[in-house]
Amino acid sequence: MHTTDMISSADFDFVIDGQPATLEDIFPGMKPHDRVGIVVRESGGGIGASALIMAAMAKVYDFYRPKLGNTPGKLRIYPEFYVFHVGQRHMDHYWMDIWPPHKEVEVIDDPEQILEAINDRAITRLLVPDTPPVTAVTLYEAIREDQINPSAATFLQETVSSAEQRILSAVAYSSTGRTRRADVLIRSCLAAEQVVIASINSSESLTTEQREQLCAKRDALMEGGRAAETYRRIPFDEAIRMLTTSTLASGVTRRYIALM
Template sequence: MHTVNSMCYKDYKFEVDGRKAGIDDIFPGFNPNDRIGIVTRTPGGSMGAGNLIMSALTSFYDFYRPELGDEPGKLRIYPEYFVFHVGQRHMNHTMMDIWPPHKDVIVEEDDPEEILASINDRGITRLVVEDITPTEPTFLRETISSAKRRIVSALAYNPTGRVNQGDIKVMGCAESEKNILASMNMSEEISEELRAQLKINRENITVDNCVVETYRRIEPSQAVHMLTEFTKVGSKTSSYLEVLENNDKYLTKSW
């Protein structure tokens, strides 16, 4: 909660379709019980969604701000926001208030079923995925059913911070960028060479001293087809299918 006293929601600016907007326009019906999930596939890639994470964080704190504090009797709470690292850990998000550390979720196998199952296990309601070409992965029907009944909105982002055909802009502030860069700098997974490039990426999307990220609204049905470029059934999913006697009636490729 180190950001509570250094930032607030009003420090951020939003645009949707070129018009001034708010977090409610990006995540319709946004509320303190929302659980945001960011899927990252590349080292430091989640920085491309840094302003979104931090602005949603401040909005969450604003729901409780009069009660917050580290003193006895005060409310100490973090939003239920998670980063899903596909294949391996790609960055440490502690300084972005993704806390406790279990909210940096490592999905070891690049298997669509395993990724979506991990998202379901955390009860994600807002899904943010890297902008990759949609594929036709195979899921257990119950995995899709769970996601379909819970995920209410989705966005695509780019690790550079600028997504193709973006219709949303999120403009950060100096304190926000300070925390995003601090998370990057404390990440052992990021080499010095890559760290330098990531800093350049942030400078390239800076306008009037503010980092401006873009996003594209997509349907949740499209987002689950953008979790991975791979469509092959992974080993863990194969073990589930063995229990189901490899019967295709338990599988689906559609939402």
């Protein structure tokens, strides 16, 4: 629990549409058992959402704070936050309290398989990279039309329905920390930024050049000693069409198609 003694939810400032706001305005009704998932598709990309991740992490710890500790009788717990690494491992996030390691989930670059992984972890709040949404169809729609559209992301209807019934909030973020058409601004704190830099520097999957580039990105976000990141709240149907830019069905998904 690296951050419990370093960061609280009061260390973050929120602005929505130019007006002061709170985390509740981004994740309405957030509870300690909410499960946050961030989809990452590029090296170090998830740090572009670090302010929101760390603010939500601090909020969860605030629920438990009087009980937390490493001594007998105290509660040792990490929030149920998950990183979905698409295609390959893109960075290590344990300094940001994404722990134990099974919460860093590697998944093949296939829309259906990514959404299945999100469902398997019962994610309730979803962060996706800010890219133009692809066209999406379900297998049932494709079968009705007697063809699988190679330019459309194909999902099982059951997979979509499961996610839609459970995911309460969806947000688009950018790896740069600056999201297009943003309606949300979050100002982080120095302690949170130190944890982000520690994550970059400790990630074995990153090269020295990548670490330098990522640290430069963070420097560009600093305003008055605090990182300022922007986001865009989005509806569920847009979020699942932004899970990946790939519309190719993997061998696993093609087996589903063969069974239909």
